Amino acid sequence: MHYIYGVIGWLLMVSSFGLPAQAASSEEQAAAETTYVENIRLYPQSAEMAARGLHIAYVEADSSPGGGRYVCGGMNEKQIASGAKIVTLVLNALPVQAWQKIDIQYILLCSTAKANGRVIGGIPVPPAKLLMLNAGVAPSAKSRFPLTIMHELFHAIEMQYGSYQDAAWDAQFSGYDNSYGAQAGATTMGSGGAGFINGYGKSFSHEERAELFAMQILTRKSLSQYIANKDDKKLEKKQRYIVDKCNQLLGAGSCI
16 A cells, blocks of 8 residues: 555544553553554563564554544454464564664554555554554464565665655666556465566565565575576566665665
8 A cells, every 4th residue: 555645644643642541551551642543452572572672562442543544453362462473473583683773663463454444464654653464363374464564564664764765776677567456466476477576566666675575584595496496687686676775774684
């Protein structure tokens, strides 16, 4: 989705936002003030998340931040425990020092996430230090969810550093659909044709960069092997670009 507009819509609610009536702790009240998500709850912080300055958050009942433009589905205890475990494992793939350069504090897990009634993978809201994610009704490490986490995180990183619109990338790579058509739901490698990581990545350049970042961090060997097997020089060049950009923004070695 077009995240810039999403962030603006989310933050339009600042003036009318009220604190949760029954916040369970002062930390949760502070989280509500920062994220503008009423009745937000915080999952017990692990040592790994604490080292990265992160809190995993959720809501117990469906919430509608951003003046109703968005929906974050409520999570029960089993769902949040499963989702938190996956998020912790995935985000640990980035070294602690990289997180010193990422201005995200809260990872909000939802049983479903919607924008204007449409199901989305998530939305980054850097000014609110928030990354909202669609964890699904039954979060699973074998599902798309781990890649979605990293995909949405890269959107947040690019937005934070003002490179969500990357002129240098666009000068080198073209051929994008610049729309979310039927092919945009295809996430299998190669589904976008030669030179593109998949159909999702072919929709917009920022989507392909996010896809490549997620795969580089979580499935690096499979990604490199696929590119080598296809002898896809264009995709190989895109992979190198993402590695260089990651290391430039987050520090050397963050995206080997």
